[in-house]
């Protein structure tokens with residue numbers, strides 16, 4: 001095993017723009033939320049909530065799709081399921097705001113994403129959606145704030161998408177090196 005070994009799931013995950021409109025069975029879908037449910041959260045508050053819109057529920061799917069930016073709609077329309085993640089930013093019981101709510105929702109989405117990857121599914125998160133319309137459209141209390149829209153699906157085929165999406169899908173992916181992100185006691189003094 002080489003020193004930079006990471007689990008294959010982390011290597012396989014990516015934000016595809018080429019989805020197949022294949023249905024995702026409810027049993028598989030449930031396992032994604034089961035994984036999300038086991039994420040850690042500050043004071044175990046579990047501030048995550050999800051609106052789920054499978055493509056076979058035409059009303060729900062088109063309502064969530066309609067909230068996405070036109071650019072995101074171009075590829076997300078082929079996803080098997082669309083989600084909106086929400087954070088309980090103010091506790092209903094204590095009326096205290098939860099600084100970590102967004103952080104914890106992101107962790108739950110991360111768990112969901114890796115479980116999806118494990119099942120051969122791809123997950124693409126989006127900030128490009130009309131989040132100010134979500135609470136009104138889905139009758140959600142004000143102490144919840146929409147975080148991201150999320151497309152989930154099986155991989156599609158490059159030949160079925162526009163040239164623009166094909167090129168985007170084939171683009172190389174990059175990350176900042178460890179030297180730029182992990183510091184020791186002096187800021188910007190690399191640890192590795």
Ligand SMILES: Cc1cc2nc3c(=O)[nH]c(=O)nc-3n(C[C@H](O)[C@H](O)[C@H](O)COP(=O)(O)O)c2cc1C
Nearest residue numbers: 013014015016069072124125126127128129148173
């Ligand atoms: C909070 C968040 C918002 C994002 N918003 C969008 C979006 O609106 N549209 C989009 O195409 N991708 C969006 N992305 C996907 C990122 O562009 C993508 O994760 C990044 O380019 C790295 O690529 P990778 O996920 O394939 O590694 C978003 C990702 C996150 C985590």
